Amino acid sequence: MPSVLPDGEPMPEDGSLPRHALDGSGQRPLAFYLHVPYCATRCGYCDFNTYTASELRGSGGALASRDTYAGTLTDEIRLARKVLGDDPRQVQTVFVGGGTPTLLPAADLGRMLAAVRDEFGLADDAEVTTEANPDSVDPRYLAELREAGFNRVSFGMQSARQHVLKVLDRTHTPGRPEACVAEARAAGFDHVNLDLIYGTPGESDDDWRASLDAVIGAGPDHVSAYALIVEEGTRLAGRIRRGEVPMTDDDVHADRYLIAEEKLAAAGYTWYEVSNWATDAAARCRHNELYWRGADWWGAGPGAHSHVGGVRWWNVKHPAAYAQALAEGRSPGAGREVLSAEDRRVERILLELRLSDGCPLDLLRPAGAEAAARALADGLLQPAPYEEGRAVLTLRGRLLADAVVRDLVD
Structure with a gap:
């Protein structure tokens, strides 16, 4: 969820869409993205629309509180039902992202999912995913998520090497993501993803191979691997600019990608998108596939983006402004564009x-x-x-x- 919103025309206060947006909607899948903007700490490379407790202190008080967030986001899901009217489509996929969604109680994530189910209905085979930091869940929490209806979980592993995690400001310890995979399987999750980042300053080819070996050994059915992008304004960008850590280059990224393809293919993973590999078609992330194929999705939460029938819109960024709009019966949309x-x-x-x-x-x-x-x-x-x-x-x-x-x- 990028931290910078694009320009666009004003969003109607009631969130209404142009009439043509729902033309032919019966032929397009419908998905929901639910954004949870809270993090325990800010990773040095992160440019997403997320907030730590210290960043929210004094900037919205109760309106920005994690304690009331599930209810606030549920209000936007109800708004979506009003805006989409009698659209009969059931929801094919739900993806809860962040931030760190699993900083909220599992019951809160279940409440948000229940609101989607109650307002729209979930397809019998709906894919329901949440992102999770490895140090924010335990077996009981994962079991509660599974009981609430989640059937896919994506853990942010990034690296198996402690010195690489330190550069990224990740707080979990090596080995914890692999243990999370086993705990998720024991809780009954059908599909588990591990996210990796390559090209971190100070990472070697051997470090990258060790991370891939750890992933393969853990046995998730899906792996995402992304080249590190150093965004301006992040702590990591400042460290590189001051010469505290080196910057990797495109040739290093290319070498790391080739290593990933070689190791993952040998272990039975097949690429289906440039940065994503799965053990079979059923293990692919269907939610992301809907994005890539131009389906309809409603993004609920601060800074979340939506797309329905060629109309794209985005919400205000700050949790307090987001909550205030919904409390006043207004759409939290900050702007929109009608795609030609x-x-x-x-x-x-x-x-x-x-x-x-x-x-x-x-x-x-x-x-x-x-x-x-x-x-x-x-x-x-x-x-x-x-x-x-x-x-x-x-x-x-x-x-x-x-x-x-x-x-x-x-």
């Missing part, structure tokens, strides 16, 4: 090209089609899918995905 047909075409290319089944070549303009032909000749696109009308990245193409996308959207 061209906007949506470009977004499809940007997102779908990152997937293992790629994007249709007929989305490309003439210049983009010429760029795709060059990418094929350069070994960045796979020949067989190209002949069948799809642009699918090769392994080398995945390393250069951002550059390939820039060429294809022309």
